[in-house]
Amino acid sequence: MAIDQVNLDIQPGEFFAMLGPSGSGKTTCLRLIAGFEKPTFGSVHIFGERSDGVPPYRRNVNTVFQDYALFPHLSVLDNVAYGLMIAGEEKSTRSKAADEMLELVSLGGFGHRKPSQLSGGQRQRVALARALINKPKVLLLDEPLGALDLKLREEMQEELKLLQRRLGLTFVFVTHDQSEALSMADRVAVFNEGRVMQVDTPESIYKYPNSTFVANFVGASNIVPAEFVSALTGKACPASLRPEFIQIGYGDGYSATVADINFMGAARRVTVDLEECRLRVLLGVDQEAPRIGDQVKVSWAPENLHLMEQNSGNR
Amino acid sequence: MRSDQPAPLSIKILAGAGLLFLHLPILLIFVYAFTTEDKTYQWPPPGYTLKWLEVTWNRPDVWEALTLSVKVASISTLIAMLLGTLCAAAVSRTRFFGREVVSLLVILPIALPGIITGISLRSAFNIADIPFSFWTIVLGHATFCVVVVYNNAVARFRRLSGSLIEASMDLGANSFQTFRHVILPNISTALLAGGMLAFALSFDEVIVTTFTAGQQATLPIWMLEELVRPRQRPVTNVVAMVVVIVTFVPILLAYYLTRDGDQVAGHSK
Numbered sequence: 001m002a003i004d005q006v007n008l009d010i011q012p013g014e015f016f017a018m019l020g021p022s023g024s025g026k027t028t029c030l031r032l033i034a035g036f037e038k039p040t041f042g043s044v045h046i047f048g049e050r051s052d053g054v055p056p057y058r059r060n061v062n063t064v065f066q067d068y069a070l071f072p073h074l075s076v077l078d079n080v081a082y083g084l085m086i087a088g089e090e091k092s093t094r095s096k097a098a099d100e101m102l103e104l105v106s107l108g109g110f111g112h113r114k115p116s117q118l119s120g121g122q123r124q125r126v127a128l129a130r131a132l133i134n135k136p137k138v139l140l141l142d143e144p145l146g147a148l149d150l151k152l153r154e155e156m157q158e159e160l161k162l163l164q165r166r167l168g169l170t171f172v173f174v175t176h177d178q179s180e181a182l183s184m185a186d187r188v189a190v191f192n193e194g195r196v197m198q199v200d201t202p203e204s205i206y207k208y209p210n211s212t213f214v215a216n217f218v219g220a221s222n223i224v225p226a227e228f229v230s231a232l233t234g235k236a237c238p239a240s241l242r243p244e245f246i247q248i249g250y251g252d253g254y255s256a257t258v259a260d261i262n263f264m265g266a267a268r269r270v271t272v273d274l275e276e277c278r279l280r281v282l283l284g285v286d287q288e289a290p291r292i293g294d295q296v297k298v299s300w301a302p303e304n305l306h307l308m309e310q311n312s313g314n315r
Numbered sequence: 316m317r318s319d320q321p322a323p324l325s326i327k328i329l330a331g332a333g334l335l336f337l338h339l340p341i342l343l344i345f346v347y348a349f350t351t352e353d354k355t356y357q358w359p360p361p362g363y364t365l366k367w368l369e370v371t372w373n374r375p376d377v378w379e380a381l382t383l384s385v386k387v388a389s390i391s392t393l394i395a396m397l398l399g400t401l402c403a404a405a406v407s408r409t410r411f412f413g414r415e416v417v418s419l420l421v422i423l424p425i426a427l428p429g430i431i432t433g434i435s436l437r438s439a440f441n442i443a444d445i446p447f448s449f450w451t452i453v454l455g456h457a458t459f460c461v462v463v464v465y466n467n468a469v470a471r472f473r474r475l476s477g478s479l480i481e482a483s484m485d486l487g488a489n490s491f492q493t494f495r496h497v498i499l500p501n502i503s504t505a506l507l508a509g510g511m512l513a514f515a516l517s518f519d520e521v522i523v524t525t526f527t528a529g530q531q532a533t534l535p536i537w538m539l540e541e542l543v544r545p546r547q548r549p550v551t552n553v554v555a556m557v558v559v560i561v562t563f564v565p566i567l568l569a570y571y572l573t574r575d576g577d578q579v580a581g582h583s584k
Contacts, residue, residue: 036481056484069482073500083486086496134487 003028003194010172012047012137015164017173017181020191021217026174029191030140033172035059047137062131063140067147068123070115076102076126077111083134101129104163121152128163138170145180157184178218182206190214206242210310215240220280222246228276229307237309243269243282245304248290253297258290272298341559348552356548367549377554380537387449387533388517391456392464395513396506398457399464404498407472408480418469425462432458433526440527447529455527456520460513467509471502508572511565518562534558 003025010016018026031037032044035056043052051059062083070079077098078085084094102108105125115123124144131139141160145153161184164171175181181188182202189199190213198210209215212223222241230236247253248270256272256279268289270281279298283289290296322330348367350360371377405411406418424432436455445451475498483493521535532540534554541551 034481034485036484055489056481057487057489061485063482063485065478065482067476067478069476069478071479071482071497082483082488082496086483086486086488086492130482130486 003032003191006194006196008189008196008199010138010170011187012170013168015161015171015173015184015186017175017185017188018191019175019178019181019188019218021176024191025194026176026189026191027142028194030063030142030172030174033138034061034063034140060134060136061138061140062134062136063142064124064127064131064144066142066144068115068127070123070126070130072115074115075111076107076113076115076118079115079126080111080129080133082130087134097133098129101133102126104132105129120147121156124148124156128160132167132169136169138172139164141171141173143174143176145175145177153180160184182218188218190217192217208306209240209308211308212238212240215306215308222277222279224279224305225277228274229305231276232305233302233307235307235309237307240306240308241279241300241304243280246279246281246298246300248272248281248283248296248298250297253299256296256298258292258294258296261289261292272296274298344552344555344559348549348556350549353548367547367553370547371550371553374550376537377550380532380534381554381557383449383531384518384534387452387456388514390453391460391517392510392513394453394457395460395464396510399461399509400468400502400506402461403465403468403472407469408477421465422462424458429459429520429522430526433523436523437526447527449531451527451529452524452531452533455523456517459520459523460517463513463516464506464509467505467512468502471505475501504572508569511569511572515562515565519558 006025006029008029018029020026028037032039033046035051035054039052043050045051046059046061071082074082077095080101081089081094081098084097089097099108099111102111105128107122107125107129110118110122110126115126118126124147127144144160145156148156157180160171160173173181173185182205185202187199188202188205190197190205192213198205198214200208205214205218209218209221215221215223220243222243224239224241226236226238229239233239244267254274256274258270259273259278260271262269262271263285266285268283268285268287270283270290272279272281281298346360347356349363349365350357351362351364352360402417402421406414406421433455436451436458440447440451479497479501480493483497484490488496519535520533521539524533524536528536535558538551538554538558541548
């Protein structure tokens with residue numbers, strides 16, 4: 001997968017997420033940092049040092065692989081101690097360090113097992129412990145939670161976040177799950193088709209997407225067509241309007257017909273048809289729900305209509 | 316497909332007959348190793364004796380042939396393990412122009428009839444003015460031994476996840492350390508199995524050896540000569556018995572080492 005014109009500046013101690021659909025270049029970007037891929041043009045600097053031509057084994061960067069890549073022939077303890085073994089540490093020193101590392105990821109006492117005897121979540125922790133033992137400056141995580149079930153994934157999200165804060169390390173996290181990126185990262189880079197579409201804090205990305213692609217990929221959004229926006233604000237560009245920022249009432253607002261209602265547990269998703277466009281609205285379940293076919297008025301605070309003047313047109 | 320119903324009697328009898336047909340002749344060889352009659356293979360043997368074991372033990376030509384065979388098999392196996400592993404690594408781990416062709420060319424010697432390999436090697440040695448020697452036999456044997464090791468190694472390499480190597484590099488290991496600590500432990504049983512099969516193949520090889528050996532006789536060649544020119548015939552049977560045992564052990568070991576996974580390829584040369 002090729003990436004083009006990617007210019008990222010990741011701060012020390014930052015939890016940085018690279019978010020994008022599969023094939024958007026986020027993993028390639030990670031592999032560039034790890035040293036598994038060579039840039040044909042441009043370069044990667046790690047803590048100010050240009051790392052062109054530096055092989056992966058001489059970079060102070062460690063990776064948690066998507067499939068964990070635990071060594072099947074080694075015990076859990078030897079897996080974790082691998083980095084120290086290569087560094088030439090004494091057996092007693094490295095066993096002790098590996099034991100501590102396993103404690104850190106709450107796997108104390110699992111050292112003698114083989115990776116094949118562990119569950120997915122446990123393997124993930126072993127991979128994490130193994131990557132942390134060399135005390136890297138940057139930890140790269142390639143969709144580390146992708147193979148876990150929902151419950152476990154949420155637990156691990158929290159744990160990873162805590163661990164990152166405790167160790168003060170720079171984490172670079174690749175994911176295609178927008179909610180994961182939003183909830184964990186300090187800053188998010190949204191990738192699409194080998195380019196970075198937007199880099200910002202999760203909140204800014206959510207509130208102020210700069211393109212229809214970002215607006216659609218990060219959370220659900222209504223893309224208000226340029227003609228309607230032009231009539232509303234005088235500027236001819238598409239705008240993003242988050243469903244939860246829209247109110248439904250019977251007083252002031254734009255006339256609309258209720259087309260569909262979906263109950264979603266924490267909220268109700270109401271689809272309304274305006275003359276100009278179709279909008280999705282998120283209503284709290286405590287709010288009175290309209291019925292399909294009702295004539296309603298929809299309204300929103302003007303500042304919540306986010307204009308995307310730089311929209312590159314990627315849909 | 317597997318059925319839980321017991322097989323009908325007729326099938327059982329047929330299967331038994333098939334197995335007998337395959338293995339009874341081998342048993343006959345064993346019986347004739349103990350016969351008292353040494354000119355013709357007379358059935359039933361007029362009497363039984365253990366003296367041929369002693370006679371065989373004291374025949375220097377048997378020992379010469381045996382040593383030569385063991386030497387040839389060992390060195391061909393070593394060469395095969397080295398080249399076969401390297402080739403398997405290249406074919407399964409990297410992409411390059413002509414990869415499929417290389418893969419096919421490596422396997423070809425085992426598909427080719429031994430007589431073709433033998434004749435072509437013989438004429439090649441003649442053209443290059445290489446005198447027949449121990450090393451020409453080794454070369455001939457290495458051609459098919461490489462295939463066996465390659466087949467076993469390539470199957471294992473394919474199962475080896477590529478990210479294991481990246482993980483090792485990521486943790487600070489250079490190529491050599493990665494090979495030593497990650498690749499080798501993961502392919503070792505496949506290599507051992509391939510090596511044992513290669514050894515067994517080389518040890519009882521006749522056709523290629525006939526074309527590539529000069530005056531020397533490996534054990535199978537020696538046996539062939541003995542049969543043509545009968546003198547203490549049961550000695551041949553004793554040697555045959557030893558060959559069966561010597562080749563059987565590594566094949567069995569190889570089977571046990573790889574039974575949960577890789578196929579043992581090139582079993583029948």
